[in-house]
Amino acid sequence: MQTYFFDVEIEELDREDETWIDFFATRKFEAFFSWRDFQTYLNCYVEAETPGEVLDMVFTEIAKTELSVLRIVVDLIGVQDIAIDYSVSRETARLWANGHRRNGFPKRFTQVGNKSAWARSDVHAWAVKNNLAREATEQPLPIDVVEMFNGDLARSRIGNELRPLTVSLSE
Incomplete structure (x- = not known):
């Protein structure tokens, strides 16, 4: 297994609301929030076999929340x-x-x-x-994986209807 790290930019959330911190403290991966330049980030450290497995794990958990993902940060x-x-x-x-x-x-x-x-x-x-x-x-999460994910995310935002974002990467 390999440990991958990356940051997910999310829409601003209330820093005083510890609901999100408590939620991610109980996941199968490490995740914590940070704030830089008026942006909110979820910093992820995930142990998995492949980058696709990493994204599946993290975004399955994010989908259980009301958080809105803007992008994976290009490191x-x-x-x-x-x-x-x-x-x-x-x-x-x-x-x-x-x-x-x-x-x-x-x-x-x-x-x-x-x-x-x-x-x-x-x-x-x-x-x-x-x-x-x-x-x-x-x-670090491979750049091609980051760009594919961000491209899918952008396409889902500009489509006539919001379609579910699926992550299917195999490496």
């Missing part, structure tokens, strides 16, 4: 985060990212201002392949 990191995550200097991380050391570093996911950003899951997969990831590390 992006920059050179400094890469250096911290893999205990290397910022210069080493920059050299990896520029292709000057350790071939096959993932392509950047996007540009934020004048800085490149990578999907944490892509960098993690590369680090595992190159024996740079720490043993028994938690794994």
